[in-house]
Amino acid sequence: GNSVTQMEGPVTLSEEAFLTINCTYTATGYPSLFWYVQYPGEGLQLLLKATKADDKGSNKGFEATYRKETTSFHLEKGSVQVSDSAVYFCALPAGGTSYGKLTFGQGTILTVHP
């Protein structure tokens, strides 16, 4: 099946700093790739997705580009805010006969200080 390796944290930044969270994947074919975010005390929310190679997903100032050559989907934001403090998960379909299942990275805890 497919798998994902995510940069582990925690990551601590000051407000307005640049953020990168690395994510690389192993997959059969070219599945969609996702970033989910989990704010404190809440469930996972879709942050952005990309459905094919070279696609760029973007939302709330976050971006990630589907790189087939490097099998990567790194999350970036140019200027983080305190409200971005959360856990970020890279994910993709598990593949094979795993109907509908997503495989998640371990999650990266981001803390942004004023």
Place this chain on the structure above:
Amino acid sequence: EAQVTQNPRYLITVTGKKLTVTCSQNMNHEYMSWYRQDPGLGLRQIYYSMNVEVTDKGDVPEGYKVSRKEKRNFPLILESPSPNQTSLYFCASSLSNNAAWQGGETQYFGPGTRLLVL
């Protein structure tokens, strides 16, 4: 508002006392799933359902049961809870039950149920 709801949000119980965690979605989604989230282990799928009356095991089904009698509801049942089932549980749903699911449907998650089994 389109959403996945779970109840209860927090639950403390004792070993062996049967419990049910409810999950409901109002988006007419065909596919529903349960995950548990544990520190260091990430999110692992417990059971999933491709449609009414169609359920199957995920990665960690032991000690759990599910049912899908209606499209909108997918309860998780712990017949005899044990302390190793202490965890954060998430229900999720997506539109399609496409068996060739390589494209990747967006999954919508509930707010989570934090369970402590003493």
